[in-house]
Amino acid sequence: MSNFTSRFKSLPAGVAAAVYVGALVVIAIGAQFSGVDPTIISNDALLPPSTSHFLGSDELGRDVLVGIIFGIQISLSVGFCAAIAATSLGIFIGGIAGYYGGALDLIVMRVTEVFQVVPSFILAAVIVALSGPGLTRIIAVIALLAWPQAARVMRGEVMRVKQLEFVEAVRCLGYKEGYILLREVIPNAVSPTMAIGTLIVGQAILLEAALSFFGLSNPDLVSWGRMLNSGQRFLFNAWWLSFFPGTAILITVLAFNLLGDSISRALNPKGVK
Amino acid sequence: MAETTAKSGRNILEIDDLKLAYLVGGARVKAANGVTLRVGEGEAVGIVGESGSGKSTIARTVLGLLPEKTSEIESGKLIIDGRDVTRLSPKEWESVRGNPVAIVFQDPLSFLNPVMRIGRQIAESVEHHDQGVKDVKARVAELLTLVKLPVTAARAYPHELSGGMRQRAMMAIALGCRPKLLVADEPTTALDVTTQSEVMELLRDLRKKLGMALLLISHDLGVVASACERIYVMYAGRTVEWGPTATIFSNPSHPYTKGLLRAAKATRDERGRFETIPGDVPNLSKQPPGCPFEMRCPVAMPVCKESMPAPTDLGSRHAVRCYAVEAAAQRVPASAAS
Amino acid sequence: MVETVIGKPVLELCKVSKSFHRRGFPPVTAAREVDLHVCEAETVALVGESGSGKSTLAKIALGLVRPDAGEVKLFGKTISGLPMGQLREVRTAMQPVFQDSSAAFNPRRTVTQLLSQAAIRHPSPIGTMRERLIILLEQVGLRPGEDYLGRFPHELSGGQRQRLSIARALAMDPPIIIADEPLSGADVSIRGQLLNLMIDLREKRKVAYLFITHDISIAKAFAHRVAVMYKGSIVERGNADEVLANPQHEYTKRLVEGSLTVEQAEKAVEAISHKMESGVAAS
Numbered sequence A: 001m002s003n004f005t006s007r008f009k010s011l012p013a014g015v016a017a018a019v020y021v022g023a024l025v026v027i028a029i030g031a032q033f034s035g036v037d038p039t040i041i042s043n044d045a046l047l048p049p050s051t052s053h054f055l056g057s058d059e060l061g062r063d064v065l066v067g068i069i070f071g072i073q074i075s076l077s078v079g080f081c082a083a084i085a086a087t088s089l090g091i092f093i094g095g096i097a098g099y100y101g102g103a104l105d106l107i108v109m110r111v112t113e114v115f116q117v118v119p120s121f122i123l124a125a126v127i128v129a130l131s132g133p134g135l136t137r138i139i140a141v142i143a144l145l146a147w148p149q150a151a152r153v154m155r156g157e158v159m160r161v162k163q164l165e166f167v168e169a170v171r172c173l174g175y176k177e178g179y180i181l182l183r184e185v186i187p188n189a190v191s192p193t194m195a196i197g198t199l200i201v202g203q204a205i206l207l208e209a210a211l212s213f214f215g216l217s218n219p220d221l222v223s224w225g226r227m228l229n230s231g232q233r234f235l236f237n238a239w240w241l242s243f244f245p246g247t248a249i250l251i252t253v254l255a256f257n258l259l260g261d262s263i264s265r266a267l268n269p270k271g272v273k
Numbered sequence B: 001m002a003e004t005t006a007k008s009g010r011n012i013l014e015i016d017d018l019k020l021a022y023l024v025g026g027a028r029v030k031a032a033n034g035v036t037l038r039v040g041e042g043e044a045v046g047i048v049g050e051s052g053s054g055k056s057t058i059a060r061t062v063l064g065l066l067p068e069k070t071s072e073i074e075s076g077k078l079i080i081d082g083r084d085v086t087r088l089s090p091k092e093w094e095s096v097r098g099n100p101v102a103i104v105f106q107d108p109l110s111f112l113n114p115v116m117r118i119g120r121q122i123a124e125s126v127e128h129h130d131q132g133v134k135d136v137k138a139r140v141a142e143l144l145t146l147v148k149l150p151v152t153a154a155r156a157y158p159h160e161l162s163g164g165m166r167q168r169a170m171m172a173i174a175l176g177c178r179p180k181l182l183v184a185d186e187p188t189t190a191l192d193v194t195t196q197s198e199v200m201e202l203l204r205d206l207r208k209k210l211g212m213a214l215l216l217i218s219h220d221l222g223v224v225a226s227a228c229e230r231i232y233v234m235y236a237g238r239t240v241e242w243g244p245t246a247t248i249f250s251n252p253s254h255p256y257t258k259g260l261l262r263a264a265k266a267t268r269d270e271r272g273r274f275e276t277i278p279g280d281v282p283n284l285s286k287q288p289p290g291c292p293f294e295m296r297c298p299v300a301m302p303v304c305k306e307s308m309p310a311p312t313d314l315g316s317r318h319a320v321r322c323y324a325v326e327a328a329a330q331r332v333p334a335s336a337a338s
Numbered sequence C: 001m002v003e004t005v006i007g008k009p010v011l012e013l014c015k016v017s018k019s020f021h022r023r024g025f026p027p028v029t030a031a032r033e034v035d036l037h038v039c040e041a042e043t044v045a046l047v048g049e050s051g052s053g054k055s056t057l058a059k060i061a062l063g064l065v066r067p068d069a070g071e072v073k074l075f076g077k078t079i080s081g082l083p084m085g086q087l088r089e090v091r092t093a094m095q096p097v098f099q100d101s102s103a104a105f106n107p108r109r110t111v112t113q114l115l116s117q118a119a120i121r122h123p124s125p126i127g128t129m130r131e132r133l134i135i136l137l138e139q140v141g142l143r144p145g146e147d148y149l150g151r152f153p154h155e156l157s158g159g160q161r162q163r164l165s166i167a168r169a170l171a172m173d174p175p176i177i178i179a180d181e182p183l184s185g186a187d188v189s190i191r192g193q194l195l196n197l198m199i200d201l202r203e204k205r206k207v208a209y210l211f212i213t214h215d216i217s218i219a220k221a222f223a224h225r226v227a228v229m230y231k232g233s234i235v236e237r238g239n240a241d242e243v244l245a246n247p248q249h250e251y252t253k254r255l256v257e258g259s260l261t262v263e264q265a266e267k268a269v270e271a272i273s274h275k276m277e278s279g280v281a282a283s
Helices: A002-009 A014-032 A064-099 A103-115 A120-130 A133-164 A165-171 A178-189 A190-214 A224-234 A240-266 B054-063 B116-128 B136-146 B151-155 B163-176 B193-210 B223-225 B245-250 B256-265 B321-336 C053-060 C084-093 C112-121 C129-139 C160-169 C188-205 C216-224 C242-246 C250-258 C260-280
Strands: B013-025 B027-040 B044-048 B071-080 B101-104 B182-184 B215-216 B230-235 B238-244 C009-020 C028-039 C043-047 C067-074 C095-097 C176-180 C210-213 C224-228 C233-239
Touching: A002 A014, A002 A240, A014 A064, A014 A240, A014 B193, A064 A103, A064 A133, A064 A178, A064 A190, A064 A224, A064 A240, A064 B238, A103 B013, A103 B151, A120 A133, A120 A190, A120 C112, A133 A178, A165 A178, A165 C095, A190 A224, A190 A240, A224 A240, A240 C250, B013 B054, B013 B215, B027 B044, B027 B071, B027 B163, B027 B215, B044 B054, B044 B223, B054 B101, B054 B182, B054 B215, B101 B163, B101 C224, B116 B136, B116 B256, B136 B151, B136 B163, B163 B193, B182 B193, B182 B230, B182 C210, B193 B215, B193 B223, B193 C250, B193 C260, B215 B223, B223 B245, B223 B256, B223 C260, B230 B256, B238 B245, B256 C188, B256 C260, C009 C053, C009 C210, C028 C043, C028 C053, C028 C210, C028 C233, C043 C053, C043 C216, C053 C176, C053 C210, C067 C084, C084 C095, C095 C160, C112 C129, C129 C160, C160 C188, C160 C210, C176 C188, C188 C210, C188 C216, C210 C216, C216 C242, C224 C242, C224 C250, C242 C250
Parallel strands: B027 B238, B044 B215, B044 B230, B101 B182, B182 B215, C043 C210, C043 C224, C095 C176, C176 C210
Antiparallel strands: B013 B027, B013 B071, B230 B238, C009 C028, C009 C067, C224 C233
């Protein structure tokens, strides 16, 4: 593990991304305890960026910076929850498919292929439009769309680990297959899937923003996609309403991609150079 | 150093008290800690050592293949074909690699290009290093015949060949450069017993035919003895004993060489036990100031803990670095004089 | 060289065959009607080159691979074809030692965890678990045992890891150890130590070995009997000394003559010095 840390530290983009994500978490938690209400309406409607409103204000006089800060919470919680759900599902299904192989494996792989060719945004939009908006529902939809990626990586890694000699040595000690899969194979196979999980966080944030942008989310919640949605009407006379939330999404998704990429490179001893 | 050159009088390779370290996470791992070695023109020399002896580092050093950022030559000299190459830049090394020095590795698959036909790969080496050749195709066929591969092997991809054939293909590529010195780093370790002896036989033949020098690196005394005129024994980054193959076998002087020879023979004593050297192979990241073999040595003396002895010349190009041998050698002339 | 052993067979392979089928490739026959048995406290060496099927045979014996045809018997009872649950219990009498000691242990576990994982499966009334582990470690020459308990496999040298493999096998008190090229990753100066340890166990604990190797000289010095495997079949078998000193089958001959051993080098050296002496005498 110390090898992993030292290799990770040698990747500046990954370190920067990790620092950025850490800062986002701190700011999001701080915002909850600040006592500020991001939905409060004032008379300063549609003001461009200035010293009183650093990133300007919207049509109802709400501060854009405050909105972005409170939007972190939604983006991150959707991103993390969806990624955790998708990765867990992927580890479970991919682990079983890779370990036991056979017909089960064949079915699982065909299913993941179906998911990979279906355009995920359209599928998500249809599901949310039919079942109605809601944070848990969005998380569930994103997790449902993202697990096949995790499952494929997990399956491949389990297939590699299960033929290592230590697995056979433990089998010769008389342990059951379930024990071997859970205690021996999976712990040594999850790392690459974790890296995929980090990438899924970014994808989930983007998908949530896209759904909100099309109005497929709870209008009472402050989120970056929601801000984009309301800002699009003023694109030509109040650019800051779209520009800053858009930038926040871009940087955050980029950060999670860099983080996931760096983690997978640091996990592979041959990858760093 | 008590070493003269080979028959022709000229050395193709001279390494003088080479010390080099790998930088691993802030620590310095001394992979070579005083290596002195000569290979004369047309001479076959072997390096024998176990894991952690630094023998493969020597192969890499001679080809300029050390990792640039994580290794450092601390002191000593490296002279190839009369040219001091100790501090060459990566760009300058290109004029050494291939000609005058070429290498054959343990694992041909990691060296050969998997998506290029063997013939093309040999042709590339010829075009690159042997501009005088007009008919490259004929030269490729000639090289294939030289390594005893059918000419049709030129059309094959590396994965279509067996391990022994791949090793031959790699030799053809190396020979395409017309090297004066061929370095072979564990060339037969990955091969089966029967293939191994064929490849060694080929190496011997090639050397006779082409008159090139050979530096053969192996953990296996039997392999080295089958092809080399002289042997260097390495332990923990140092050359500890060297001499003609026959002398090393008939009159090994360093306690490590003696132990290694006995261990390699796999004979059992009256209790039915195999001969061994106690202790473990050296760990290069923690090296004692004295002789690295001291902990495992049956004839260790207090002085062995303090410093590494200088070579003791035992005559007829046989030398050893050991205090016990040094002391014995001093006693003999003293008693002879009295 | 090695005394002959007559006893009850521990492990028997009877007409075992196995071939592997991969789509797009011709089937590969790894074992063709192989007969092989190992008696109590006996060492049988299975000699052959890579691809001869000897590793597959080891896996069939261990019950890790099911044979296409033939039977595997343990103490006279057929175990091939047993349902998974029963096979799991009976095969603990056979313990493996593998070639690559760096892959033989779960890299996330300490020596304590690795050994107790085995010791728990084979309870012993004597002492605490910790005491038992220390005894196991010291039995295989890892002394003092306490020093090794907290270490991870990658913190041990190759030779120490191979000793740990043997310690793990011993925790099960197996009548037979199936060792697949256990020395090919070890240095020459370490090889003898491991072999001596295995001889100790053979003498003190009556462990039988199915010892798979490509090294003729080790097979000759260590095994009672030897079987030479070539392309999935056993082409020659018999007492180790006899077979390897006087090989009959063409392949065995090639194997014996082809190996570049130190003995051969010594003979060559002697020949050279004779020639030189006679040359000096003539001139």
